[in-house]
Amino acid sequence: MQNVALAVTQRVPPGFEVLAQGQVLWVDVSLYGKSLGLYEANINLEHVVFIKPAELIDAVKQQFNDDPGLRVQLSAALEQPLLRNGNLACSSNGNAPSCDYLETQTVGIIYDENNSRINLFLDRQYLPKKDAESSFYQASVESENAFLHQQNLNFVADENYQSLSVQGTGSLGVTESGYLNADWLYLGQRYRHANHQQIEMNNAYFRQDLWQRFYLQGGMMDSRDIFSNSGGNINLSQLPIGKIRGLRAGSTLAWINPTQVSRGTPVSVFLSRNARIDAYRDEQLLSSFYLNAGAQELDTRAFPSGSYTITLRVYEDNQLVRTETVPYTNTGVSSLDTFQWFLQYGVEVDRDSQRTGDDRRVVQGGLRMPLTDTLSLTAGTTVQSDAHYWEGAADWIHGFNSGPLDGIMTARTSYLSGSGGARGNIQQINYNDGFSLSFYRSAMSVPDCNSQGLNYGFSGCYQSTNLMFSMPFAQWNANVGYSINSSEGRYRYRSELSDSDGDHQGGVPWERIYETRSRSHTWQTGVSRSFTVNEMNINTGVSAFIRNDSGQQRTDKGGYLNISLSFSGRRGGNDVSSNTSLGANYQNSQRGAGQLSYNASYSRYIDESGQNELGSSIYGVNSKTLSALTYARASGQYGNGSLTVSDAYDKVANRHAVSGSGSYSSSLLVDRTGLYWGRWGDGRPASAITVGVDSEEENRASQVNVMIDGRGQTDVRSNSRALFTVPSYQPTNVDINESLKAPTGISSEIRRGAGTRTAFMVPGKVLRRNIEVTSRYTWLGKMLDEQDQPLVNGIPLNVLSWTPLGEGGFSLETTRPMKQLYLMRGSQFYQCAMTVQAMRDVVRYVGTTRCAGVTLANIPPAEQKQAQLMTVRQGHGSEVPVAMKMN
Known part of the structure; x- marks a missing residue:
């Protein structure tokens, strides 16, 4: 410091030596605009030296960052002279652009001499402390326990085959974060004279979440929760984990708030x-x-x-x-950097299992261990009395930033080993960056590939490889794909076979058959383009393929050419919109003659929601077959339904084949306020939101608009309650506003309950939103007295608001329909008939109405009280209100 002062002194004009030696001052030190307090410093013409740097270091650490590396850097810098950089202060350079700012990789200051202030700047790698925010969602405290059941029915029927399936999922809240859940399936099938019925319970368990991080579960359960956020999202794609009756414990990601753990x-x-x-x-x-x-x-x-x-x-x-x-x-919301685990013990529940008694007991477990933020290892095992299996996998995700590569790559590899010589492996790579690349390979083997004995989840040997690459160029999109599949024998349901397979129609669809050795490989490439001409969407594409199947004697080569046109329309200013499409496809290959298929479809939407639709389409192949179908789809407060009827005509055989299909899905809620019927959710354990609309009127004319998570809108009428099934363990936004579809002559105003609310609930919970609505009726007309003179200066007794328009004209509002208007003028009372002549939007035109005199005793009690109140106010000289609402 003495050497620096000496050098400065040598350059200072005579008489200013004191300034060169420096002055001790108290200065206000700010860190990015936030004051750290007053500190003592020795300031000369070029440098600043803090007298007690340790105190300043502690202030920075307390308010900004407590990284040990920052403390070391501050200690090294603040104990040495720092350049003033006074020329960067806004008060000294006339507020030049970027004044009061200094970029540094260590520690720097700007001394503002005019304001006796020092602005401190740090290396940008040291970020300020973040506000403490929970990484977990909090359950909505207003939610209550309830029983919620979702049911879904599907049927299909033709001359030879009929099928009916009904599935249901029920959740019952028990504790604050615990619930009972059960889901079941009924399947009834008929093929010609054969029948098959099946009732299956997939899950029936109780689950209790602990500290938002762990869960305990007991009962009958399959493996679906293990592979989702409900059970830690532990991906064991090859390990045999079936349905058991027993106990399970593990970690959960269900409560994690992804916005707080963004990657x-x-x-x-x-x-x-x-x-x-x-x-x-x-x-x-x-x-x-x-x-x-x-x-x-x-x-x-x-x-x-x-x-x-x-x-x-x-x-x-x-x-x-x-x-x-x-x-x-x-890299998106990733859970690779969290440790997750599960462990379960129980008895297998598998109708195809040949095991009995103690042989069916099984212990299974798995964990995912993070190595870095983007790399994790997963391992799992299944242990039975006479067999065991284990699987290990590695998951990696990486973001590139190297010239043309600036996308995200995900990769996974896994390996399975089991007793009896069972082996399996999977490799998977996906990359997306404008262009996309995907590769997937899986293989499974057992010592005797042609054995038809059933193993625990395995039969036969097979290998499958798929590679797909797509890339846009100009206005086109090109793709290349390759696949190879081989099998040494495995079990498959007959309904899974292709139509060209001879075994497809050889028996009932639900029969399980053994498929012998097969091998196929295919190359396919193509280009496509989509563009718009005069509001018409045009899609074109051409592709070629090479396919080699072991069941065929020679390689097949061919190609496709397709084109489709579609356009939308809307009728006038109403809500009815439609969509029309036309398309054609030509296919040719060495194994068959050229085939031309064509199609046309028309659909019409009943409202803006797009959930209520009517439509029809036709489809033909060459001149041999022609199929036509018509369908209807509806969605409302009480569920979703669809119905389709089709007819396929074979011109060669001169035969019609008529078939039909349909579905209906809904949900049922039972809570302490009653029973409600509503829409289907997604079939998984769910929670519910009910919206009740209360109104003073007895009718249900008023409506409020309800939007769930910004998807679709539903109008709920007054004096009714609507049920909305929502996903559990997921934040749901509920937006409630006045409906834009007001009945003619009526407008509505929400007095309580409007706005947006976010809810987070575990399964088996319900959140009630109670809405109060007031209806508004607007009247417009002209009043005449008994002498056909304009009735002026009258004060109405039974209206909400009143606006005189001169010469007896008026505009008024009421909260309910009325047949008579009562007025008071001085000490006289009048009765005016309100007969609606026409309605436009929310206005009711009553035209000219003649008012007759009436005594106070002959007007309704409510209006009598209003008149007495107004008379008292006039007697006290108070200003008389234009109109007052009567309760």
Whole structure:
């Protein structure tokens, strides 16, 4: 320090030596616009030295970041003289662009001499402390236990085959985070004179969540929850995990809030003043932010996935002051960096199993262990009395940022080994970056591939490989695909076989048959393009293939050519819209003659929701067959349904084949307020939201609009309650507003309960939203007295609001329909008939009405009280209201 002062002194003019030696001052130290307090410093013409740097270091650590590396860097810098950089202070350079800002990779300051303030700047790798936010959702405290059941019915019928399936899922809330769940299936089939019926219970268990991280489950259960967020999303794609009766414990991701665990790398910006920041990816504007001074972290949740460079343009007072470039990687919401596990013990429940007694007992477990944020290992095992299996897998996700590659790649490899020589392996790669590449290979083998004995989840040997590459160029999209499949024998249901297979029609569809050795490989390539001409969408494509099947004597080569046209229309200003499409496809190959297929369809939507539809279509092949069908689809407050009727005509055989199919799905809720019928959810354990609309009127004319998660809208009438089945373990937004579809002559106003609300519930819970609605009736007309003179200066007694229009004209509002209007003028009372002549939107035109005098005793009691109140006010000199609502 003495050497520095000496060098400065040698350059200072005579008489200013004291300044060169420095002065001890108390200065206000700010870190990105936030004051850290007053600190003592020795300040000369070029440098600043803090007297007690440890106190300043502690203040930075407390308010900004407690990273040990930052403390080391601060200690090394603040114990040494720091350049003043006073020329960067806004008060010294006339508020030049980017003043009061310093970019540094260590520690730097700007000394504002005019304001006795020091602005402190740090290496940008040290980010400020984040506000403590929970990474877990919190259950809606207003939700209550209820029983919710979803049911779905499907049927199909033709001359030879009829099938009916009914599935149901029921959830009953028991504790704050525990519930009972059961799902079942009924299947009835008839093929000619053969019948088959089956009733199966897939799950019947109780589950209790603990501390939002773990769960206990007991009863009969299959493996679906293990592979979802409900059970930790542990992917064991080859390990045989069937249905058991027993106990399961494990970790869960159901409560994790993905917005708090986003995989995007942090993007921070350091501002000395309030500013606007525009974030660009190349020339694409991703978002704009208006931020206060300070060290700010941008909200990148809406940024697209990938690994790329972001350019930040900082504007102060609408002027660009600087540009910063930062790398960014977003791999989406990933759970690879969390430890997950499950363990279960029980008895197998498998109708095809040949095991009995103690042989059916099984212990199974699995875990996923993170190695890095993007790499994890998964392992699992199944242990039986006489057999065991284990599977190991590795999952990796990576974002590239190297020139043309700036997309996301996911990869997975797994290996299965089991007693008896069972082996299996899977390799999978997916990459998406404008172009996409996917590769999938799976193989399974047992020592005796041609054995028809049933193993635990395995039969025969097979191998499958699929490769697909697609890439856009100009306005076209090209794709190349390759697949190879081989089998040494395996069990399959007859209904799974292709129509060309001789065994497909050889028996009942539900029969399980053994498929012998087969091998096939296929190459396919094509290009397609979509464009619009005069509001008509046109899709074209051409492709070629080479296919070799072991069941065929020679290689087959061929191609496809297709074109389709579609356009939409709307009738006038109403809600009815339609869609029409036409298409043709030509196919030719060495094994068969050329085949031309063609189709046409028309659909008509009844309302704007797109959930109620009527339609029909025709489909033909050459001139030999022609099929026609018509369908209807409806969705409403009490469920969703569809019905289709079709007829296939074979011109060669001169034969018609008529068939029909349909479905209906709904949900049922029972809680302490009653029983409600509503829409189907998704068939998984669910929760519910009910919306009750209360109105003073007895009729149900008023409506409110309910939107769930921004998808679809439903109008609920007054004095009714609607049920909405919503996914559990998932935040659901409920938006309630006045309906735009007001009945003619009536408008509605929500007095209580409008707005948006977010709910998060476990299965078997219900959240009630109670809405109060007031109806408004608007009347327009003209009043005459008994002498056919305009009735003026009258005060109505039974209206909500009143506007005189002169010469007896009036406009008024009421909360309910009325047949008589009562007025008071001075000490006289009048009765006017309100006969509606016409209605336009929400206005009721009554035309000219003649008013007759009436005594106070002959008007209704409510209007008598109103008149007495107004008379008292007039007697006290109070201002008389134009109109008052009567209760």
